[in-house]
Amino acid sequence: MSLWEFANPVKFMALSGKVLPWVIGLCALTLIPGMIWGFFFTPEAANFGNSVKIIYIHVPSAMMAINIWVMMLVTSLIWIVRRHHVSVRAAKAAALIGVTMTVIALITGAIWGQPMWGTYWAWDPRLTSFLILFLFYLGYMALWAAIDNPDTAADLTSVLCIVGSVFAVLSRYAVNFWNQGLHQGASLSLDKEEHVSNVYYQPLLLCIAGFILLFVALVLIRTRTELRLVRLHRLDVRERMKDA
């Protein structure tokens, strides 16, 4: 069996219909306990005080904002190369989730920045590249809304997605490329010596898993809706042709 079989909308609908309840259940089992653990049961940090509780929402949302764009890039490339409708519809379905995650990351970052850096906003490399990524998300959604022909819209938004990927990569690695910004280094690292203490790390991992599963659940639901809209459009055209 090939992975490309799931590019068939009928097979995708059947498989996603079976998987979705499990994803929703797992999401509830990770996100809710992770958030409760992080908010209520983690101690004050020596340097950040209780403001450390913001990382349980800021870090997962920032990670998702970048990774959702990467997922959109992969699905857009599949569209460009193989013209699979399911892939480009999945990219379209992910955009609203991505923009929401970007807004959450920007707002929680700004709120955290005021007491820590003394300002809500600075033109720091990571913050600036994140703001540009947010504008790319808006542009991507606007482009889909502005073009009537779905194939043309898919082509143009896929190209926009490739261009915007520069800023997704910059958002991720800005703190490594430039060290003059206010934003501190990554909170998570594969190097055990570098990451935050376990008492914060474990609930953070649970929250990240919850955000990932929430994204998977939402993108499956939204892609299913997109595919239903395609079918609805085809039925509508057929009905109108019969009437004419």
Next chain:
Amino acid sequence: MLELGKYADAILSSWVITLVLLIALVLVTWRRSVQVKRELDAAEERAKRND
């Protein structure tokens, strides 16, 4: 009662905004899904009758 100290405003506003946005995203997604499914079912039914 949870003691959040001098960062209480920052913490609470961050969490409230995040939860509101996430819940709104879930509700919008769910509502649209139900609405489109209903419309498609009706259109399929109409198409079957007309065939």
